[in-house]
Amino acid sequence: DYESQGDIAKAEAFLKEAIDAIDKPNGNPGRAESLALAGFLNNLGSLYQGNGLGQGTPFFERALAIREKLLGPDHPDLSVTIYNLALDDWNQGNLERAEERFLRALSITQKAMRLGESVSTGGMEQLAWFWLARGEKKRAVDLLTEGQNYTEHRLPLMLATGSQKQKRLYMDSIAAGTSGVVSLHLKSA
Numbered sequence: 001d002y003e004s005q006g007d008i009a010k011a012e013a014f015l016k017e018a019i020d021a022i023d024k025p026n027g028n029p030g031r032a033e034s035l036a037l038a039g040f041l042n043n044l045g046s047l048y049q050g051n052g053l054g055q056g057t058p059f060f061e062r063a064l065a066i067r068e069k070l071l072g073p074d075h076p077d078l079s080v081t082i083y084n085l086a087l088d089d090w091n092q093g094n095l096e097r098a099e100e101r102f103l104r105a106l107s108i109t110q111k112a113m114r115l116g117e118s119v120s121t122g123g124m125e126q127l128a129w130f131w132l133a134r135g136e137k138k139r140a141v142d143l144l145t146e147g148q149n150y151t152e153h154r155l156p157l158m159l160a161t162g163s164q165k166q167k168r169l170y171m172d173s174i175a176a177g178t179s180g181v182v183s184l185h186l187k188s189a
């Protein structure tokens with residue numbers, strides 16, 4: 001992918017082209033196309049957010065609106081976009097709004113976890129760092145521990161059923177999460 005290769009301009013152009021192809025003013029996109037549109041919008045927002053371009057919020061907001069309309073307000077697919085919006089709020093200094101969004105996304109994530117659904121715990125890690133920055137060390141450690149426990153619980157299933165690529169990605173996410181937990185413990189010790 002272009003972003004991982006450092007070619008931000010090509011990644012941006014590809015995502016914009018994909019959005020334009022789906023988002024035709026006179027078109028009548030079906031459910032899958034609209035969810036695809038939401039995915040591309042979220043990815044473009046993430047590209048901007050991750051590269052300090054500061055233009056992600058409108059794309060995240062539109063992606064969230066589409067997903068809420070098609071999936072409902074508590075579907076696990078919403079949590080990634082809500083976490084992204086929370087990060088934007090945090091980066092812009094709107095801490096109250098950031099925490100509101102973080103807590104909404106966390107509620108969706110925890111509900112999905114209780115139901116045994118597969119969800120990413122990356123947003124939980126971001127919220128833990130947010131709480132650490134606000135001096136809420138115990139809350140941060142508890143949340144990271146919850147995320148790690150869930151990830152480790154899913155490990156045997158992923159290793160038994162996932163493709164080689166899925167297994168590698170899952171193991172990479174575990175390593176990153178474990179590094180975060182260790183780092184947080186060291187900072188709060």
